[in-house]
Amino acid sequence: MDNTLKTLRGDKGWSQQALGDLLEVSRQSVNAIETGRYDPSLPLAFKIARLFDCTIEDIFKET
Numbered sequence: 497m498d499n500t501l502k503t504l505r506g507d508k509g510w511s512q513q514a515l516g517d518l519l520e521v522s523r524q525s526v527n528a529i530e531t532g533r534y535d536p537s538l539p540l541a542f543k544i545a546r547l548f549d550c551t552i553e554d555i556f557k558e559t
Contacts, residue, residue, distance in 0.1 A: 498557045502530040504548050519543055 505515050505526075512526040519526070519540065528534035535556075536544065545552045 497532065497535050498559050499529065499532070499555050500557075501526075501544065501555060504550075504555065505530075508548075518547060 505512070510518075511523075512530070513523040516523045516526045521540065525534065529536055541552045541556060545555060548555065
């Protein structure tokens with residue numbers, strides 16, 4: 497699954513650690529999601545979308 501999380505995070509000026517803290521996950525989890533090695537759970541995907549004020553579909557694209 498492709499995603500725009502790295503771009504969205506960069507636009508806010510947040511580090512992976514800062515985003516992880518906001519989402520209550522590790523920096524390693526953020527990195528794994530950004531690089532496509534891990535697809536977030538549905539509750540986490542909703543939390544990410546709410547944080548960036550967009551829809552899940554705006555962030556995550558099926559490849």
